[in-house]
Amino acid sequence: MTALLNKTGSPAERFTSRNPDDFAVPTGREEEWRFSPLRKLRPLFQPFVSQDSFRFETELPAGVTLTMVGRDHELVGTALTPADRVSALAAANVGQVVLVTIAAEAQLSEPVTLRSIGKPGLNYGHFVIDARAFSSATVVMDHLGEATVAANVEVLVGDGANLTLVSVQDWDAEAVHVAAHAARLSRDARYTHIAVNLGGAVVRLNPTVTYAGPGASAELYGLSFAGEGQHQESRLYVDHSVPQCSSHVVYKSVLDGDTSRTVWIGDVRIRPAAVATTTYELNRNLLLTDGARADSVPNLEIETGEIAGAGHASATGRFDDLQLFYLQSRGIPEDEARRLVVRGFFADVINHITVPELHDRLMATIDARLGGTPAGAEEDS
Amino acid sequence: MSKLEIRDLHVAVDDTPILKGVDLTVESGQTHAIMGPNGSGKSTLAYSIAGHPKYTVTSGQVLLDGQNVLEMAVDERARAGLFLAMQYPVEVPGVSVSNFLRTAATAVRGEAPKLRTWVKEVNTAMTELEMDKAFAERNVNEGFSGGEKKRHEILQMALLKPKIAILDETDSGLDVDALRVVSEGVNRVRETGIGTLLITHYTRILRYIKPDFVHVFFDGRIVESGGAELANELEAHGYARYGANEPAAVQ
Numbered sequence: 025m026t027a028l029l030n031k032t033g034s035p036a037e038r039f040t041s042r043n044p045d046d047f048a049v050p051t052g053r054e055e056e057w058r059f060s061p062l063r064k065l066r067p068l069f070q071p072f073v074s075q076d077s078f079r080f081e082t083e084l085p086a087g088v089t090l091t092m093v094g095r096d097h098e099l100v101g102t103a104l105t106p107a108d109r110v111s112a113l114a115a116a117n118v119g120q121v122v123l124v125t126i127a128a129e130a131q132l133s134e135p136v137t138l139r140s141i142g143k144p145g146l147n148y149g150h151f152v153i154d155a156r157a158f159s160s161a162t163v164v165m166d167h168l169g170e171a172t173v174a175a176n177v178e179v180l181v182g183d184g185a186n187l188t189l190v191s192v193q194d195w196d197a198e199a200v201h202v203a204a205h206a207a208r209l210s211r212d213a214r215y216t217h218i219a220v221n222l223g224g225a226v227v228r229l230n231p232t233v234t235y236a237g238p239g240a241s242a243e244l245y246g247l248s249f250a251g252e253g254q255h256q257e258s259r260l261y262v263d264h265s266v267p268q269c270s271s272h273v274v275y276k277s278v279l280d281g282d283t284s285r286t287v288w289i290g291d292v293r294i295r296p297a298a299v300a301t302t303t304y305e306l307n308r309n310l311l312l313t314d315g316a317r318a319d320s321v322p323n324l325e326i327e328t329g330e331i332a333g334a335g336h337a338s339a340t341g342r343f344d345d346l347q348l349f350y351l352q353s354r355g356i357p358e359d360e361a362r363r364l365v366v367r368g369f370f371a372d373v374i375n376h377i378t379v380p381e382l383h384d385r386l387m388a389t390i391d392a393r394l395g396g397t398p399a400g401a402e403e404d405s
Numbered sequence: 406m407s408k409l410e411i412r413d414l415h416v417a418v419d420d421t422p423i424l425k426g427v428d429l430t431v432e433s434g435q436t437h438a439i440m441g442p443n444g445s446g447k448s449t450l451a452y453s454i455a456g457h458p459k460y461t462v463t464s465g466q467v468l469l470d471g472q473n474v475l476e477m478a479v480d481e482r483a484r485a486g487l488f489l490a491m492q493y494p495v496e497v498p499g500v501s502v503s504n505f506l507r508t509a510a511t512a513v514r515g516e517a518p519k520l521r522t523w524v525k526e527v528n529t530a531m532t533e534l535e536m537d538k539a540f541a542e543r544n545v546n547e548g549f550s551g552g553e554k555k556r557h558e559i560l561q562m563a564l565l566k567p568k569i570a571i572l573d574e575t576d577s578g579l580d581v582d583a584l585r586v587v588s589e590g591v592n593r594v595r596e597t598g599i600g601t602l603l604i605t606h607y608t609r610i611l612r613y614i615k616p617d618f619v620h621v622f623f624d625g626r627i628v629e630s631g632g633a634e635l636a637n638e639l640e641a642h643g644y645a646r647y648g649a650n651e652p653a654a655v656q
Contacts, residue, residue, distance in 0.1 A: 345458055350495035350545075353455050354561060355483035357562035364508065368499025368544070 040105040042130035047109035059287040076147030087130030103178035104206035114147035114174040118148035128156035133149040142171025149175035157182040175203040181213035188216040195224035221248040228257040252281030264298035274312025280316030299330040310338040406567035414465035425625035442649035443623030451573040455489040490558040497545040551578035559590040576590030576610035588613030
């Protein structure tokens with residue numbers, strides 16, 4: 025249990041280890057598993073041979089290289105040390121690592137697309153996205169089809185680099201997707217992580233951010249639209265350990281099925297050295313049906329008195345009758361008014377997706393889930 | 406010609422009777438002012454006609470050109486030609502004014518307005534209300550000042566072209582300049598021949614919007630009706646003779 029030596033005793037400190045055996049098989053009583061549907065995740069709690077039941081498509085603009093490397097590559101493990109058994113098993117057993125390198129100072133006008141189209145089967149995945157100094161890029165990880173996946177994604181954002189990672193979970197109904205997205209931000213780096221959870225039976229993402237140099241900023245956005253039988257869980261951890269950095273979190277969920285479930289855990293830690301930190305996190309959940317359940321647990325731990333600002337807010341509610349009344353009183357039918365409200369609810373997340381085709385595709389998917397396309401929407405996208 | 410008929414309307418909120426038998430008919434081309442002290446039920450009348458879920462009609466009728474308004478859903482009432490300019494317009498986060506206006510116009514007109522003429526129409530209406538173009542990109546009522554909210558209400562009225570418009574305390578919270586701009590906006594729509602029901606506590610707005618009829622509202626019903634001269638009387642004496650020690654003129 026070597027990793028235990030790193031523990032400081034703070035509740036926000038995470039136990040991390042590269043050895044899967046350091047993590048017991050979850051029972052559901054653990055804090056980090058108590059919200060999750062373990063029955064569906066159980067196949068991921070034991071090692072397996074990855075069936076690689078994926079078709080992998082890429083779009084790589086100039087300035088980007090993609091290579092397949094081994095687990096022993098020097099960059100593997102630099103941003104991520106597993107924090108749970110599924111992540112540790114994936115890291116220890118994955119066959120190949122996808123290394124995406126964005127050249128220093130490259131300014132990409134087109135997005136990098138990494139599209140995984142799954143077929144039923146058990147899979148491990150491991151990606152390292154190395155955004156070198158002063159580069160600027162958007163990477164879209166697009167997940168489609170059906171598969172059971174345990175994946176680790178490491179993101180290295182170099183000095184002064186600006187990286188946006190959009191992870192779209194547009195799975196078919198039966199998919200199970202558990203992934204850790206760990207980013208390490210160098211000096212003055214800017215990182216935007218956007219998680220879009222639409223499909224799949226279970227999607228459990230752990231976006232984490234650590235800071236390796238001052239002046240870095242992270243924005244973490246999330247959109248979850250959980251329908252009947254869907255479980256969408258987002259477990260964030262932002263670890264401020266150096267001065268003058270910022271983090272900004274906005275996660276929004278809409279639940280529209282009686283058995284819909286979303287979980288949002290927002291852990292932010294500001295260590296003693298992280299003076300002049302700015303952090304804010306917001307979670308809003310909109311319940312459209314009676315049986316749906318949204319859990320929201322913000323957790324802000326501040327260990328220095330010299331922060332610039334810190335706050336969090338969380339609210340879960342139903343449709344605002346007054347908003348619907350107002351829209352309807354202008355002739356807008358109720359179902360359309362509801363769509364407008366939901367679109368508006370998601371707007372401050374989805375508007376951060378600046379890839380037009382992707383933005384439009386996601387809005388179309390959301391509109392279709394809501395049963396139509398609002399009139400007048402075409403000029404507002 | 407359109408006609409809004411309110412017949413012996415009784416309305417309750419949470420089992421508490423608020424309106425106790427309102428009778429009023431508003432026809433195209435007419436402007437009726439309803440004046441009354443705080444708590445007399447003026448706003449309840451406005452919201453009840455629009456179909457606000459908080460208000461329960463316990464008896465009586467509301468007819469628009471003979472059609473039973475009370476059986477209509479809120480949006481159906483608007484599409485039938487009723488418009489309520491609200492005292493407290495509601496914020497709708499993430500929904501831009503331009504998207505909202507176009508969606509509403511599409512619903513009320515039954516088809517999407519042609520984009521080119523629509524943009525011109527909106528720009529003209531906004532210019533008349535002395536609204537900046539950037540306004541269209543803001544979220545509906547979010548962070549609007551009191552004056553902006555009221556201009557936005559009247560902008561909607563101008564674009565949706567109702568048969569009968571109900572203006573609920575449209576003058577509240579407006580400075581003199583904004584009151585003039587908003588009143589002129591209302592007058593431009595009135596000149597198209599619609600019927601107007603203007604609800605107000607103060608006589609101030611009646612200097613800009615001249616009513617044909619003035620009704621005094623008290624304790625959930627109309628207690629006196631007359632012409633514009635009734636407003637002058639209220640201006641001078643307030644609501645004292647109806648049992649409420651409140652002025653009707655701005656002090």
